[in-house]
Amino acid sequence: MGRRSSIERLPKGLREKLLVLLNDPNITQQEVADLVNAEAGKEVVSKSAVNRYSMKMKEFSDKNRQAREVAEIYITQTNGGTENKLGKLVNEQVRMLAFELLIATNTLKEGTDDPNTIAKLADIVYKISRAIKDLESAATVNMEREEKMRAATKKAAEEVESTVRKAGLTDETVEQIKARILGITK
DSSP, X not given: OOOOOXXXXXXXXXXXHHHHHXXXXXXXXXXXXXXXXXXXXXXXXXXXXXXXXXXXXXXXXXXHHHHHHHHHHHHHHTTOOGGGHHHHHHHHHHHXXXXXXXXXXXXXXXXXXXXXXXXXXXXXXXXXXXXXXXXXXXXXXXXXXXXXXXXXXXXXXXXXXXXXXXXXOOHHHXXXXXXXXXXXXX
8 A cells, every 4th residue: 555645644723724725616726735735834735636636526416416427317317215225325336346356457567477366356356246245235135125115115106095985975075185195205
């Protein structure tokens, strides 16, 4: 592992302040560096370090946005409900991360004959494959749970409908009850 950057070595409070400053469009990166250094009482970060960190955070933010968009498309295409949206989003993010790691691993292995490097790469690939297997298992469990929930909701709706019809309520009232209590609409 390489040495941590000057920003990663900052105390947590100062690093949090740096993030707030970076998110302010009215403050330049040079001003961010100057403000952080002034608060630290000495030069602890350079404008270049702030720029690199800003680019890294933007890349991270962009990847998260892309992952959310992919997850939204995935959820829409698989008719997923909102009740497990976060779980599906996390699954998609881990899949994307695994894919990126595989690409990075492929880049690392090119031109190396070092047995230690090859062993580490093999370990990474093994761990990625295990993570994907675990994700698929979790997705299956989630899907089965959602199916059971839909079946239970359908059964409850049928029971409510039967009961209220026996009580002499109109079709419109039955539909209103199902919509309000069970969240079911025609």
